[in-house]
Amino acid sequence: MKSTLLSLLRTGEGEFVSGEKISDQLGCSRTAVWKHIDALRKEGYTVEAAPKKGYRLAGEPDTLSVHQLKSRLPEPSFVKDILHYPSIHSTQETAHLLASEQAEEGTIVLADEQTKGKGRLGRQWHSPPETGIWMSLILRPDIEVRSAPQLTLLTAVAVVRGIKESLGLDPEIKWPNDILFNGRKAAGILTEMQAEPDRVHAIIVGLGLNVNQDYFPDELADIATSLRLEKGEKVSRTDVLEAILKEWDWLYRMFLKEGFSSVKPLWEAHALTMGKEITARTPRETLKGVAVGIDDAGVLLLRTKDGKLHHIYSADIEV
Ligand code: BTN
Structure with a gap:
């Protein structure tokens, strides 16, 4: 019922669809239509109602759809599993726990909100609900311990290229882990390791990407930005994440096969710091x-x- 109602409203392409048409198509009373519309609103859809005109779909929630994401990834993909949480302390902490319990390479922990998001050097990472991509990826590459930081640089390339591919925007990388637009930070990467002195067990790559914030708290207002602020319109988190994961996939395969020297020129092409x-x-x-x-x-x-x-x-x- 919900998906039929949504498809009907979407056929209006931003215009009103009459209540009569909806009740005919759904085969239910006008009161029942109203109840279904109300249920959609509770899920975050913006549905305007006007007498004699009907209903108009004015906005859809930006839900992260794991199902959609999985269906859009290439086969085979380096992503093996996506665990999605509406709210979590920190995807990084959960990913660490899963990694120590032998979760396989390619497991992603994704959240709509983090209540204790952590950044580099013990800083906090502001992760408000449904506005960003807050995720951690478990990798188990057969590399030397000292090569682990290269995965931060590789991830930065994947993020920049994914943003360019999905939105046509051109952010820059500030060594080692910041993604910036005109000096303001849109994303950060936190690479952590579970290892013995001579053996990597797991590398947890955390990515925090500000997507749909239209304002930031005072302490971040001058230094942070989001894709929405840069693009000038709301952005689909699923579309951006899909593009980033696709870039990440081939870059990681290339890195495993050819080493960091293959990623280096791509990193340099987007680096803000070079020559400065x-x-x-x-x-x-x-x-x-x-x-x-x-x-x-x-x-x-x-x-x-x-x-x-x-x-x-x-x-x-x-x-
Ligand atoms: C930085 O300081 O620039 C790195 C920020 C990394 C934040 C991400 S959000 C998802 C993952 N979970 C965390 O708690 N932190 C990382």
């Missing part, structure tokens, strides 16, 4: 200089005024 004067705050010191590139391992190369080349493994970067 930057400040890098590492855990040990603050360095100012020109970001000359990344090496074949994904490590940032910074040349200071004295001509010395520094290898930056972990830092907060200011451009």
